Amino acid sequence: MRKALASWNRFWFAAQSTSTAAVVRIAGGLVLFGWAATIGRDVLSFFGPDGIFEGPDYKTSGLKGIWSVLGPTPSATVVVAVYVALLAGSMCLVVGFHSRLAALVVFVALVSFTRRNPLVLNSGDALLRVISFFLLLLPGGEALSVDRWRRARKGTGAFWEFPARAVWPLRLMQIQLSVAYMAAVWAKVGGGTWREGSAVAYALRVGFLRRLPLPEVVSGSLLVSNVLSYATLAIELALGLLVWNRRLRPRVLLVGVAFHLAIDYAFRVGFFSYAMFVLYLAFIPADTMDAWLSGGRQRLARRKGQRSGNNSDSDGAADNEVSTSPDDDVPEGTGSVVAVGDPSPGRGP
Amino acid sequence: MSTRLRSLRAQRPGQPYNRTVQQRLECSRAGRALISAGIVVILGAVLTFNLPPSELARKTQPAFQRVVNASGLDQNWSVFAPDPPRSEVDFRARILYRDGTERLWEVPTGGPVLGAYWDYRWLKWGEIMSAGIDARLWLPAAKWIARQETAAGRDPTSVTLTLSVVPISIGAAAGAPTSVDFYVHPVAQAGEEPTG
Numbered sequence: 001m002r003k004a005l006a007s008w009n010r011f012w013f014a015a016q017s018t019s020t021a022a023v024v025r026i027a028g029g030l031v032l033f034g035w036a037a038t039i040g041r042d043v044l045s046f047f048g049p050d051g052i053f054e055g056p057d058y059k060t061s062g063l064k065g066i067w068s069v070l071g072p073t074p075s076a077t078v079v080v081a082v083y084v085a086l087l088a089g090s091m092c093l094v095v096g097f098h099s100r101l102a103a104l105v106v107f108v109a110l111v112s113f114t115r116r117n118p119l120v121l122n123s124g125d126a127l128l129r130v131i132s133f134f135l136l137l138l139p140g141g142e143a144l145s146v147d148r149w150r151r152a153r154k155g156t157g158a159f160w161e162f163p164a165r166a167v168w169p170l171r172l173m174q175i176q177l178s179v180a181y182m183a184a185v186w187a188k189v190g191g192g193t194w195r196e197g198s199a200v201a202y203a204l205r206v207g208f209l210r211r212l213p214l215p216e217v218v219s220g221s222l223l224v225s226n227v228l229s230y231a232t233l234a235i236e237l238a239l240g241l242l243v244w245n246r247r248l249r250p251r252v253l254l255v256g257v258a259f260h261l262a263i264d265y266a267f268r269v270g271f272f273s274y275a276m277f278v279l280y281l282a283f284i285p286a287d288t289m290d291a292w293l294s295g296g297r298q299r300l301a302r303r304k305g306q307r308s309g310n311n312s313d314s315d316g317a318a319d320n321e322v323s324t325s326p327d328d329d330v331p332e333g334t335g336s337v338v339a340v341g342d343p344s345p346g347r348g349p
Numbered sequence: 350m351s352t353r354l355r356s357l358r359a360q361r362p363g364q365p366y367n368r369t370v371q372q373r374l375e376c377s378r379a380g381r382a383l384i385s386a387g388i389v390v391i392l393g394a395v396l397t398f399n400l401p402p403s404e405l406a407r408k409t410q411p412a413f414q415r416v417v418n419a420s421g422l423d424q425n426w427s428v429f430a431p432d433p434p435r436s437e438v439d440f441r442a443r444i445l446y447r448d449g450t451e452r453l454w455e456v457p458t459g460g461p462v463l464g465a466y467w468d469y470r471w472l473k474w475g476e477i478m479s480a481g482i483d484a485r486l487w488l489p490a491a492k493w494i495a496r497q498e499t500a501a502g503r504d505p506t507s508v509t510l511t512l513s514v515v516p517i518s519i520g521a522a523a524g525a526p527t528s529v530d531f532y533v534h535p536v537a538q539a540g541e542e543p544t545g
Contacts (some may be wrong), residue, residue: 009381038467052490065418120474165372166375168375176395179395185431194483197434205523206434207515208437208458208475
């Protein structure tokens, strides 16, 4: 029992640098901002009082737990207000300004739009809503954020530091990714076209979903369809299971990136692939992310130094490696600090 | 209380800022128990709503229904599953104008590069409309199309919702499309009683 409890605590509450959480917040914010920006032209047609759909009245539907700030027939003013809040909230997520509040605003707006008119949203949009829920739990504003920069200006910590925090919100995102792929595989293997290998050929022939041109040999050949259909099942299965294997993870995720870029090229599925990439980021170990950010910061510093005609590392970052606080026996969930680059306090971005 | 937990509770010297509520919860035994309970509920919601249709799903889903609805964790991963469509069904509207002319309205689409990031929502709606099974969707759709026409300075008298169906065959030319009208919405002139 004690061993199980220790394993549970290790899995959910181990402290790690917030670099991965911060990057997930920024990437999630960018995708959400893109989503919000592209729905602006249609927001009243989809969700307004004279739109394409008269929303269900959830108060009388008997469905438990459903809520929306829009209601079944919202005024145009309310719809636009919620839309503007979504746009502003997603931008605040990107820059990390009052990150938790921004995540809450985005979450409320997305749930409200979904409940007002679910007919215009696909699985990728649903995933963005799910991601917004996880962003609400994530300490993503702890690093690489305006919030962090303001603290640094006040002299409490440095901008380029990544307080260690419990990993559980990222774990939930990781499990969500795994479950999504497993559910997708399960749903597909129930279909005859996936088992006989013709599914991709049928999917590529749905005219209104086609996006960029594909050679006829890809969309018209049954043999190629066999390969692509079985590869789809294999890749999704690998992404669902093998992503948990530390050694295989980088390769599995790279294959996943290629897979989703191909989907994005071939089909009009909106932000589906990019939403998946946000969840992929949750799998990047914090030490790897720290190293990437450190490398990026050093490159920036070098470039800055070259531009100012001073090749010495003027901001002191170029020769610094990732450093951790002396207490490597990190107590789970506490605020020990991982600094990237120059660990001196009070330095701005 | 274990030494470890005691050490978590202590404010570490040199810690540069005050702990958040979440951090304080993560640092206490009771807080962790609370978060763990939340994790179990979230996992339960995600897992049960991704179960294939089964007795297990029917028994477990009601317990998490409220959580799923409130948290927006509802999701469906049946993308092109169990099978992709075997025929291409396009949702259209035939608009008849007062001068006797008519026009075929199609779901708005953009270009393949940037347009694909906004038009997929219209295509999703068109896909649902093309199922042609939920009559509650027809009137608002027809009214909206009529309003767009009127706003563009045209004078529609009726909007007929229609489906164009083309069977998909692999390695052969596409078959001829079949059109099916499924709903007619007469457009009232100003001063007339609205119908439909």
